[in-house]
Amino acid sequence: MPDLPSTLPTSGWAAPGAGALLEISLGAIAANYDMLNARTGSAICAAVVKADAYGLGARQVAPVLEQAGANVFFVAHLEEGVRLRAHVSPRARILVLHGPMPGTPRDFTGHDLCPVLNSMEQIADWRAHARRAGSPLPAAIQVDTGMSRFGLSLVDVETLAADPALLAGIGTRLVMSHLACADTPTSPANAMQRARLLDMAARLPEAPLALSASSGIFLGPDYHFDLVRPGAALYGLTPDAARPNPLHPTVRLRARIVQVRTIGAGDGVGYGLTWRASGPRRIATLGIGYADGFLRHGADGGCAWLGEYRLPILGRISMDSTTIDVSDVPDAVLDATTHVDMIGPRHSVDDVARCAGTIGYEVLTALGSRFHRAYLPQAA
Missing domain, CATH: 2.40.37.10 (Lyase, Ornithine Decarboxylase; Chain A, domain 1)
Structure with missing residues (x-):
């Protein structure tokens, strides 16, 4: 700046x-996206704009990111997705990390939002909504690879693998997880979570994979898979406190x-x-x-x-x-x-x-x- x-x-x-x-530099945000996109090779570089683009204003930031090349956006809550839809093009895909809460599936389809399904209950709710709609509905599936926060457990995944009908009507567009220690490149937890994602994804319907957010991008190509979802790095925060910030x-x-x-x-x-x-x-x-x-x-x-x-x-x-x-x-x-x-x-x-x-x-x-x-x- x-x-x-x-x-x-x-x-x-x-x-x-x-x-x-x-003062918020939209040019710097776009430049950070360009740099991150260049690091990720063939993987899709999405953009996380939850919490009002980390407090900087999703209404102003998201169109700039879309112009820079982002066409997949992540938010945390349904209401964030609804607000964001008005500020990006109809082509943009918006994924809601917390998934559909009871009584909200119609709001997802009404605003062209894709839920991230984190539990068997959310899967059942989305499956029932697809049955009522009479056609398959897209969703991402999150698996818990070791952070013990969001996502399906290994037992849940094994249950789905044993009974594919539990995913009837759900078009799995992404299987994802989240790294707990990506900002510590030497942590053995990173490789452990990567291996668990591959193991759990092999038991689910074939779909693109995603594991890395901002810091994970800097762990290298083995962690990029098919999609990365930077958030903090877009806004200039350091991905690794032990090294100079490249953003x-x-x-x-x-x-x-x-x-x-x-x-x-x-x-x-x-x-x-x-x-x-x-x-x-x-x-x-x-x-x-x-x-x-x-x-x-x-x-x-x-x-x-x-x-x-x-x-x-x-x-x-x-x-x-x-x-x-x-x-x-x-x-x-x-x-x-x-x-x-x-x-x-x-x-x-x-x-x-x-x-x-x-x-x-x-x-x-x-x-x-x-x-x-x-x-x-x-x-x-």
């Missing part, structure tokens, strides 16, 4: 009353300085007065807090940036505000038009996550609606 100025003219910003500006950052979060003051030795900052100055300090209060999704736990070791200046967070993050140390910054650049980077070129989403003791997924999906959002277009 281009290094934008830290001082924004109020008249040039569409929402001068907002406390922070979240483009997609967001920049800049918070407005609301007030600047000088405090003296012994003065405390924030709720609980958990930080106290050892001497005179110049501090700034920002219009961003945990109600905006900037995690409260991010205060410990967290910081903002203004150009080359690292600005440590002082004390606890409040609901609507965060306090930083600006003692080293020239006073001339500190006023109500100054914005500091909370996420930016020197402090990535993954860096923020480490300070908060969490993962980049949570940081992205937590980003709130109070920011003014600016979508940077794709390059011409």
